[in-house]
Amino acid sequence: MTDVLLKVNDLKVAYGRIEAVRSVSMEVRRGEFVGIIGSNGAGKTSVMRAISGVKSPSAGSITFDGVEITGLPSHTVVAKGLAMVPEGRHIFGDQTVEDNLILGAYLRGGRAKTQLAADTERVLDLFPVLRARLPQAAGSLSGGEQQMLAIARGLLSRPTLLIIDELSLGLAPKILDLLFPVLTELNRAGLSILLVEQMASYALQVTHRTYVMENGGVLMHGDSETLIGDPRILDTYLGHREAS
Ligand SMILES: Nc1ncnc2c1ncn2[C@@H]1O[C@H](COP(=O)(O)OP(=O)(O)OP(=O)(O)O)[C@@H](O)[C@H]1O
Ligand SMILES: [Mg+2]
Structure with missing residues (x-):
C-alpha cells in the first residue's frame, strides 16, 4: 500500500489547439483532504x-493507488475506487432520487x-433530507439537495477517493454550512x-493542503493553514472574488 493515493505527473490536456492544462503535477495522500482553487478557466475541471x-490527456501520467490509470475510461476508474462529483452535478433529473442512488452503487x-x-x-444518514425525497424526480430537488444527491451517489460507489468539482456552485451560504461539515x-x-x-x-478552512491553479499550471501549493494567511492568496482569492 502506497502512502500517495493519487499522483498526477506533468499532465497536459488540450481541446484541439487550446492547451487548457499546460503542466500540472499534484498528489493526494491517503486520508488527505486536498483543495484546488483558481480563477475561472484556470484548467481545474480539465484536470x-x-x-x-x-x-x-495529451501528455503526462496519472497513478491511483499505485496503478497507472492514464487514459482509462471512467467506468474502469470508478471501479478502482475513484468517484467523481462533476461540475454541474449531472444527476438524472427525470429519474427518482432512489434510482440516481442505485446508479451510483451500480457503477462500482x-x-x-x-x-x-x-x-x-449510511448515505441517507449523512443527508437526512434526501430520505423523504426518495420517490421524487431528482430534477424537482433544490440545488443544495441535488448536490447532496450527487455526493451521495458518488459515495455509493464506495470510493477511496472522492473528487468534487465546485461544491458551492449556485448554492446559498446556509447550504454550504451544511455541506462542508459533512465532507x-x-x-x-x-x-x-x-x-x-x-x-x-x-x-482553505476545511482542507489540509491546497493547490492554486492559474493558466493551466500550478501557481503554488502548500498547507491550507499557511496559504490562508498568504498575502497573494488574500488579495487574489479571498476578498473581491467572493464579495462580488
Ligand atoms: N470542451 C472544451 N472545448 C474547448 N475548450 C475548452 C473546453 N472545456 C474547457 N475549455 C477551455 O479550457 C480552459 C480551462 O477550462 P476549465 O473548464 O478546465 O477551467 P476551470 O478552472 O474549471 O474553470 P471554471 O472555474 O470556470 O470552472 C478554458 O480556457 C476553457 O475555455
Ligand atoms: Mg471548472
Whole structure:
C-alpha cells in the first residue's frame, strides 16, 4: 500500500489547439483532504476530467493507488475506487432520487442487495433530507439537495477517493454550512477527498493542503493553514472574488 493515493505527473490536456492544462503535477495522500482553487478557466475541471477518465490527456501520467490509470475510461476508474462529483452535478433529473442512488452503487458493481441497502442507509444518514425525497424526480430537488444527491451517489460507489468539482456552485451560504461539515466528517472517517472550489475561503478552512491553479499550471501549493494567511492568496482569492 502506497502512502500517495493519487499522483498526477506533468499532465497536459488540450481541446484541439487550446492547451487548457499546460503542466500540472499534484498528489493526494491517503486520508488527505486536498483543495484546488483558481480563477475561472484556470484548467481545474480539465484536470478533473483527465483524472476521472472523461477526457484523455495529451501528455503526462496519472497513478491511483499505485496503478497507472492514464487514459482509462471512467467506468474502469470508478471501479478502482475513484468517484467523481462533476461540475454541474449531472444527476438524472427525470429519474427518482432512489434510482440516481442505485446508479451510483451500480457503477462500482457486484454488490449484494443487503449491502446496498446498508450503504444507502449510511448515505441517507449523512443527508437526512434526501430520505423523504426518495420517490421524487431528482430534477424537482433544490440545488443544495441535488448536490447532496450527487455526493451521495458518488459515495455509493464506495470510493477511496472522492473528487468534487465546485461544491458551492449556485448554492446559498446556509447550504454550504451544511455541506462542508459533512465532507470533514467523511474525511475524518478515512475518505480521501479532492475538492475543486471557487469559494477559496471555505476550501482553505476545511482542507489540509491546497493547490492554486492559474493558466493551466500550478501557481503554488502548500498547507491550507499557511496559504490562508498568504498575502497573494488574500488579495487574489479571498476578498473581491467572493464579495462580488
Ligand atoms: N470542451 C472544451 N472545448 C474547448 N475548450 C475548452 C473546453 N472545456 C474547457 N475549455 C477551455 O479550457 C480552459 C480551462 O477550462 P476549465 O473548464 O478546465 O477551467 P476551470 O478552472 O474549471 O474553470 P471554471 O472555474 O470556470 O470552472 C478554458 O480556457 C476553457 O475555455
Ligand atoms: Mg471548472
